[in-house]
Amino acid sequence: MSGAFVHDVRLALDAIWKVLLASVLLGAGLPAVFALAIRSLAGGRLVVGRVVAGVLLLVVAYGVASGLLFIVASGQGKDISFAHVIPVISSPS
Amino acid sequence: MSAETLALLLVIVTALGFDFTNGFHDTGNAMAASIATGALRPRVAVALSAVMNLLGAFLSVAVALTVTNAVVKTFDSNATSAGHALTVPGDELLAIVLAGLIGGIVWNLLTWLLGLPSSSSHALLGGLVGATIVSRGWEGVNWVGDGTKLDGVVGKILLPGVASPVVAAVVAGLGTFAVFWIVAGIALHRLNRGFRWGQVGTASLVSLAHGTNDAQKTMGVITLALIATGHWDHLDSIPLWVKAVCAVAIALGTYIGGWRIIRTLGKGLVDIEPRQGVAADASTAAVILASSHLGFALSTTHVASGSIVGTGLGKPGASVRWATARRMVGGWLLTVPAAAIVGGAMWIVGHLFGLAAGSVVEFLVLLAVAGYLVARSRREAVGAHNVTDAWEDDQPLPLPVPNVPVDLVQEVVP
Numbered sequence: 001m002s003g004a005f006v007h008d009v010r011l012a013l014d015a016i017w018k019v020l021l022a023s024v025l026l027g028a029g030l031p032a033v034f035a036l037a038i039r040s041l042a043g044g045r046l047v048v049g050r051v052v053a054g055v056l057l058l059v060v061a062y063g064v065a066s067g068l069l070f071i072v073a074s075g076q077g078k079d080i081s082f083a084h085v086i087p088v089i090s091s092p093s
Numbered sequence: 094m095s096a097e098t099l100a101l102l103l104v105i106v107t108a109l110g111f112d113f114t115n116g117f118h119d120t121g122n123a124m125a126a127s128i129a130t131g132a133l134r135p136r137v138a139v140a141l142s143a144v145m146n147l148l149g150a151f152l153s154v155a156v157a158l159t160v161t162n163a164v165v166k167t168f169d170s171n172a173t174s175a176g177h178a179l180t181v182p183g184d185e186l187l188a189i190v191l192a193g194l195i196g197g198i199v200w201n202l203l204t205w206l207l208g209l210p211s212s213s214s215h216a217l218l219g220g221l222v223g224a225t226i227v228s229r230g231w232e233g234v235n236w237v238g239d240g241t242k243l244d245g246v247v248g249k250i251l252l253p254g255v256a257s258p259v260v261a262a263v264v265a266g267l268g269t270f271a272v273f274w275i276v277a278g279i280a281l282h283r284l285n286r287g288f289r290w291g292q293v294g295t296a297s298l299v300s301l302a303h304g305t306n307d308a309q310k311t312m313g314v315i316t317l318a319l320i321a322t323g324h325w326d327h328l329d330s331i332p333l334w335v336k337a338v339c340a341v342a343i344a345l346g347t348y349i350g351g352w353r354i355i356r357t358l359g360k361g362l363v364d365i366e367p368r369q370g371v372a373a374d375a376s377t378a379a380v381i382l383a384s385s386h387l388g389f390a391l392s393t394t395h396v397a398s399g400s401i402v403g404t405g406l407g408k409p410g411a412s413v414r415w416a417t418a419r420r421m422v423g424g425w426l427l428t429v430p431a432a433a434i435v436g437g438a439m440w441i442v443g444h445l446f447g448l449a450a451g452s453v454v455e456f457l458v459l460l461a462v463a464g465y466l467v468a469r470s471r472r473e474a475v476g477a478h479n480v481t482d483a484w485e486d487d488q489p490l491p492l493p494v495p496n497v498p499v500d501l502v503q504e505v506v507p
Contacts, residue, residue, distance in 0.1 A: 016260065027268060027376040032275060038288070074305070
């Protein structure tokens, strides 16, 4: 039992740092990008500010759309890979 | 009606009851922050969350027949036909599942009465653990898995339970800190509109993910019971009616709204403003999606609570009410043992009376306990009208008007 317990802890740690890395990138990174977009919009009526804000909001929208796609794909029992920036859906191997 | 059919019917009704409690117990995970910041009116928030849960539940076609396997070996994943997939006789499976479900419901209702956000999945698995210990002995429980993947009580409950709130708190803390740093110096009223929209989007995402994950568990339990009684013989699909009733049950539960829990999460831990709300909800969504992508089973409740604490840590000058956090962690530690005790006791009751009469007695006990807890909750009702009132141990609000979003108060009172 103790051997299996240690094994579980090792497997968990292996998963946790990956979850942490991905979550910091998306869960803290995207709100920061969103905040940058709002900052650019608040800069006044400058066209540059609006364009920059638009690009930043597109990045956020991409993140949200990926999340949405992931929920739908995994609900359908499909695998989804983000390795090539554009999400690729496939049947589980 | 045979004893088996009667027991099956009661298992289905009880499973739907569990699904319902699962819905209102977890409304707060997605919506507490949006309600607390005033991004959404309370009624609108729970309605949106309910619709997202309904959609999410219908989206999921993946079959979760192995849901009970995390703690009790009932199902052979390598089986090729449904008839040979069960490793436990049908009667025994029904008895364990019914007792386990009741353990989960009773703990969910008790924690709801106390306003404690706690994991519905842990409550269900805890109830199953208790019923398994008394019926099949200590060895009948899958404690640590077989070492090839994260499994068992340790791998699916204990380790994720410890890790996920911490991970969520770190992510939300970093996010909050970054957001405050980036928008420092901009007038609040310019900020809050944008951030409220951000909150609504991320909160909807969390609700959708909740619908796909959690409704699937009840669908799996009911389908397992149908297989055990010979009413279903497919391994790669579930009956459409099962999917429909489960989706409706979790959505109705969500719509009822667990106001007591929403209040604790939204007001009891940290006084959240929209900038923090976005960071907290984005952290919750990211941690849930990343971990389900990596097969790390965690509880939405632990993640959402961790995110809200993190957003209090990340905002310069904000404070976390640690007394509330400590109460919640205490509740989490008790979830599995407490649900296990109820589940075990219910299994013994069922065993004393036999399958048919026993199931009826268990169900009546459940109704009595649930009725008492709901009646008890009426004494200090929490609902949409008072969910965002100031937390009790606070100073009185500087304005005599209830339901004022935090940022408005800050602007009026420098």
